[in-house]
Amino acid sequence: MYSEQDIDLLREKGITEAQIDAQLHHFQTGFPYLPIEAAASVEKGIMRVTEEMEEFYLNAWCDYLKSEKKMIKFVPASGAASRMFKDIYAFLDADYEEPSTAVEKTFFAQLTQFAFFVSLDETCKDIFGKGAEELCHEGRYKEVVAALLYPEGLNYGNMPKGLLLFHKYPEGNRTPLGEHLTEGTLYAKNSKNEVNVHFTVSAEHKEMFELLVAARKLNYEFKLGASFSVTYSIQKPATDTIAVDMSNRPFRDEDGTLLFRPGGHGALIENLNDLDADILFVKNIDNVVPDRLKENEAHYKKLLAGILVTMQQRAFAYLRKLELAGVTAEELDEMLAFTENELCITYPGTFETDESLKIYLKRKLDRPFRVCGMVKNEGEPGGGPFIVVNADGTSSLQILESSQINKHDAKAMNAFKNGSHFNPVDLVCGVKRYQDDKFDLAKFVDPNTGFISHKSKNGKELKALELPGLWNGAMSDWNTIFVEVPVSTFNPVKSVNDLLRPEHQS
Numbered sequence: 001m002y003s004e005q006d007i008d009l010l011r012e013k014g015i016t017e018a019q020i021d022a023q024l025h026h027f028q029t030g031f032p033y034l035p036i037e038a039a040a041s042v043e044k045g046i047m048r049v050t051e052e053m054e055e056f057y058l059n060a061w062c063d064y065l066k067s068e069k070k071m072i073k074f075v076p077a078s079g080a081a082s083r084m085f086k087d088i089y090a091f092l093d094a095d096y097e098e099p100s101t102a103v104e105k106t107f108f109a110q111l112t113q114f115a116f117f118v119s120l121d122e123t124c125k126d127i128f129g130k131g132a133e134e135l136c137h138e139g140r141y142k143e144v145v146a147a148l149l150y151p152e153g154l155n156y157g158n159m160p161k162g163l164l165l166f167h168k169y170p171e172g173n174r175t176p177l178g179e180h181l182t183e184g185t186l187y188a189k190n191s192k193n194e195v196n197v198h199f200t201v202s203a204e205h206k207e208m209f210e211l212l213v214a215a216r217k218l219n220y221e222f223k224l225g226a227s228f229s230v231t232y233s234i235q236k237p238a239t240d241t242i243a244v245d246m247s248n249r250p251f252r253d254e255d256g257t258l259l260f261r262p263g264g265h266g267a268l269i270e271n272l273n274d275l276d277a278d279i280l281f282v283k284n285i286d287n288v289v290p291d292r293l294k295e296n297e298a299h300y301k302k303l304l305a306g307i308l309v310t311m312q313q314r315a316f317a318y319l320r321k322l323e324l325a326g327v328t329a330e331e332l333d334e335m336l337a338f339t340e341n342e343l344c345i346t347y348p349g350t351f352e353t354d355e356s357l358k359i360y361l362k363r364k365l366d367r368p369f370r371v372c373g374m375v376k377n378e379g380e381p382g383g384g385p386f387i388v389v390n391a392d393g394t395s396s397l398q399i400l401e402s403s404q405i406n407k408h409d410a411k412a413m414n415a416f417k418n419g420s421h422f423n424p425v426d427l428v429c430g431v432k433r434y435q436d437d438k439f440d441l442a443k444f445v446d447p448n449t450g451f452i453s454h455k456s457k458n459g460k461e462l463k464a465l466e467l468p469g470l471w472n473g474a475m476s477d478w479n480t481i482f483v484e485v486p487v488s489t490f491n492p493v494k495s496v497n498d499l500l501r502p503e504h505q506s
Contacts, residue, residue, distance in 0.1 A: 002020075003256075005256070005257065006258055009257065009258055012237070013237040013238055013240060013260065014236070014237060015237075015238055015240070015260075020242055020250075023241055023242050023465055024242070024244065024248065024250070026452070026465060027248045027452065027463060027465065028248055030452065031404075031448055031449065031450055031451055031452070032448055033404060033405060033406035033409065033412070034386075034388045034389070034398065034400060034404055034405075035388065035389040035412075036386050036387070036388055036389075036400075036405065036409075036411065036412040036415050036416075037386075037387040037388065037395050037415075038386070038387050038415050039384065039385070039386055039387075039415040039416070039418060039419035039420065040344075040384075040385035040386055040387055040397055040419075040421070041420050041421070042420070042484060044344070044387070045344050045385060045387055045397055045482055046374055046385060046420075046421060046482040046483070046484050047307070047481060047483045047484065048484045049303065049307075049483065049484070054303060056306075056310075057302075057303055057306030057307050057310060058299075058302055058303060058306050060306040060307075060309055060310045061187075061302045061303075061305045061306035061309065062306075064279075064305070064306075064309045065189070065190055065191065066191050067191075069190075069278040069279065070190075070196065070276065070277045070279075071190065071196060071277060071278065071279045071280075071281070072188075072196040072197070072198050072275055072277040072279075072281070073180065073183075073184045073188050073197045073198065073280075073281045073283070074200075074271075074272060074280045074281060074282045074283075075162075075180050075198065075199050075200070075282075075283060075284070075285050076200050076265055076268055076282075076284060076285060076470070077161070077162040077176075077177070077200060077201050077209070077285040078160065078200055078202040078205070078234075078235060079160065079161050079162075079286075080158070080159070080160060080161065080202075081156055081157065081158075081159050081160065081161040081164055082157050082158070084161060084164075084493065084494065084495055084496050085148075085149055085156065085157055085496055086495070087101070087103040087104065087107075087495065087496075087497075088103075088104070088107060088145055088148075088149065088496060089149065089157070091104050091141070091142070091145060092142055092145055092146065092149075097139060097141065097142065098139065098141065099141060103495070103497060106497050106500065107496065107497055108136055108141060108144075110500050111132060111133070111136070111144075112133070113500055113505065114165075114496075114499055114500075115165040115166055115168045115173040115174070115499070116148070116154065116156070116164065116165040116173070117132065118173070119154060119165065120132050120144070120147060120148050120153075120154060121133070123147045123148075123153045123154055124143070124144060124147045124153075127143075127147055127152065127153060128140075128143060132144050132147070159205075159208075160201065160202065160205045160208070160209070160285075161176065161285055161286055161493070162176045162177045162180075162199065162201075162285045162286075163175050163176075163177060163205070163208055163209065163212060164176070166179065166288065166493065166499060166504065167179065167288075167289075167290045167504060167506065168290075168505075168506045169290075169291075169506070174290075175212065176285050176286060176288050176493075177199070177209065177212060177285075178216060178220070179288035179289070179290075180197060180199075180285070180288060181195070181197055181220055181224075181228055181230070182220065182224060182291065182294065183288065183297060183298065184196075184197050184226075184228075184281075185224045185225075185226045186294055186295070186297075186298035186301075187281070187298045187301040187302045187305065188281060188301075189226055192227075193225060193226050193227055194226070194227050194228075194229060195226050195228050195229070196229045196277070197228065197229070197230050197231075198230075198231045198232070198233065198271075198275060199232050199233075199285075200232070200233050200234070200235065200268055200271050201232050201233075201234060202234065202235075206232055206234065209232060210232070213228075213230050233271045233274065235262055235263075235267050235268065235270075235271070236270050236271075238270075239263045239267030239270055239467065240260040240261060240262055240263055240267075241260065241261060241262075241263045241464065241465040241466075241467065242258060242259070242260055242465070243259040243260065243261050243455070243457070243462045243463065243464050243465075244462065244463045245460070245461070245462060245463075246461055246462075246463065248463070251457070251460075251462045251463075253457070254458065259457060259462070261455070261464045261465075263465070263467035264466035264467050264469065265469060265470045266450070266466065266468045266469045266470050266472070266473065266474045267467050268470050268474075269441055269445060269470055269474040269475075270442070272429075272441060272470070273440065273441040273442060275431075278431070279305065279308070279309070279428065279429065279431075280427075280428070280429040280431060281301065281305070281427070281428055281429075282425065282426075282427040282428075282429060282470075282471070283425060283426060283427075284425045284492065286492050286493040286494070287424065287425065287426075287490065287491055287492045287493075288491070289491050289503055289504070290504065290505075290506060292506075293488075293491075293503060296486075296488055296489065297489055300373060300426075300485045300486070300489050301426075301428070303485075304371045304372075304373055304426070304427075304428045304483055304485070305371075305428045307371050307481060308369055308370075308371040308428045308429075308430050308481075309430070311342060311343075311369060311371075311479075311481060312369045314338060314342075315338075315366075315369070316434035318335045318338065318365055319362065319365050319366055319434045320434060321335075322335075322358055322361060322362055322365075327354075327358070329354065332354060332357050332358065332361070335361050335365070336361065339361065339365070342481070343364075343396070343479050343480070343481065344387065344480075344481075345364055345394055345395070345396045345479075346394060346395045346396075347360065347393075348393050348394070348395075349393070364394075364479070365479070366434065367439070367444060367477060367478055367479050368429065368430060368431050368439050368441060368444060368475070368478045368479070369430035369478065369479045369481075370427050370428065370429045370430070370471075370475060370478050370479070370480055370481070371427070371428045371480075371481045371482075371483055372385070372399065372423060372426065372427050372471070372480065372481070372482050372483070373423075373424060373426030373427075373483055373484075373485035373489060374421040374422065374423060374424075374482045374484055374485065375421060375422065375424050375484075375485055375487045375489065375490050376420060376421055376484075376487060377419060377420060377421055377422045378487060383399045383400055383401045383422065383423045383469070383471070383472060384400060384416065384419045384421065384422050384423065385397060385398075385399060385419070385421055385422075385423060385482045386398055386399075386400050386415065386419070388400070390476075390477075391446075396480065397480040397481070397482055398472070398476065398480070399423045399469075399471050399472050399475075399480075400416075400472065401451075401469065401472060402416065403451040404449060404451065404472065404473075421482075423471065424490035424492075425471060426485065426489060426490070429478075441474075443477075444475065444476065444477035444478055445468055445473060445474045445475075445476065445477070446468055446473045446476035446477065447473075448473070449469070449472060449473025449476060450465060450466055450467050450468050450473065451465075451466050452465055452466070453466060488503075491503045491504065
């Protein structure tokens with residue numbers, strides 16, 4: 001089936017024929033839907049923290065920061081900015097010259113409010129001899145857009161989102177990269193004033209990230225009183241997945257080469273697994289705010305982290321007790337109640353012996369922990385929190401995307417439509433075992449939670465396989481706690497005009 005050229009390509013990527021065969025099988029059979037018991041809610045599955053408990057958890061995180069444990073802020077940052085400018089690209093291709101749609105009119109009417117305006121204005125002067133506003137007054141709107149998006153100008157259409165100017169400051173405007181470094185000092189700075197930040201980037205943009213950090217790092221350290229350790233990783237070629245044609249046969253380019261595509265953000269579980277840390281904060285590159293709003297963001301990050309270390313330490317204490325010979329029936333009942341009430345794990349049967357209960361408790365407690373912020377659903381896109389039946393018959397908390405839900409299952413669709421909260425990708429993860437060694441995170445992925453999407457290449461339709469999502473199936477077998485946080489902690493920039501929202505203005 002595979003030519004020598006194919007085998008060479010597989011070797012280069014570090015992919016085996018068995019992996020390809022498994023992927024082709026998924027294209028043939030599809031992925032099973034997950035059985036849903038209900039949407040998680042504050043009545044069951046989502047913790048709503050009282051003021052009294054909030055102080056307790058914040059103090060728990062403050063104490064943890066004084067330890068020798070290592071924290072890393074993990075930021076997926078390989079996303080290109082091109083999707084941010086989808087509507088502005090459409091204007092360039094339109095058969096009219098003046099702004100026509102609401103998006104276009106808003107963009108040009110408030111052009112000076114963007115943090116990148118000064119750079120754009122200077123670029124327009126260099127290219128056209130006139131500033132951006134003057135060009136707009138002359139009706140030369142498309143030349144302004146070209147100066148913003150094309151390589152001859154600022155090249156924002158081909159830049160990573162993390163390196164665009166997002167927010168205005170008197171001392172110099174700031175990119176999401178700079179905002180993440182600044183934010184990290186507020187909740188992830190250890191007792192030595194060190195802040196560890198890790199960006200996952202695309203190979204072609206890695207040097208650009210490194211150059212910007214090198215240029216700004218000392219200024220940030222001086223201003224913020226912190227020492228930054230900034231590291232990077234690239235999505236591994238071995239996590240690429242094969243594409244197929246509409247008949248589920250391997251898709252080949254015009255030269256006969258097999259076509260592979262990035263496996264989606266689920267591939268980043270490998271990057272996460274490579275990091276040596278006790279606690280990992282996970283947050284998307286575009287979910288940042290100016291300094292005036294950062295204290296609110298940091299407050300809830302510390303709250304989530306405090307809940308994580310508190311629950312994790314309880315699990316550790318139980319696991320150590322399970323190693324002893326004299327565990328009482330009352331202690332076992334307490335541990336089972338912890339898994340049911342705090343971790344929302346339900347076992348459908350009964351335990352015939354204390355020994356079978358011990359085995360179950362060890363298996364459920366000795367897993368990575370994650371605490372996920374959940375905001376009330378106000379129509380924003382994002383995965384939702386659900387109570388799901390697992391392969392072993394237990395039910396537990398999972399984050400699901402709409403593609404994982406059976407549209408023909410009335411119960412599942414009712415739960416999906418009536419869900420009260422959604423996931424803004426706001427995670428704090430505990431990835432060390434109670435013996436202080438690292439978990440192998442690859443062992444906690446549910447491989448049956450990927451999905452198939454439809455794409456095209458050179459005008460030909462194809463199917464692409466997405467790996468289990470980073471905060472979905474890639475963390476399927478983790479201990480999960482959902483915590484309600486305010487919507488004010490969720491401020492993504494999906495479209496360029498989102499930067500005009502009050503949350504992104506000075």
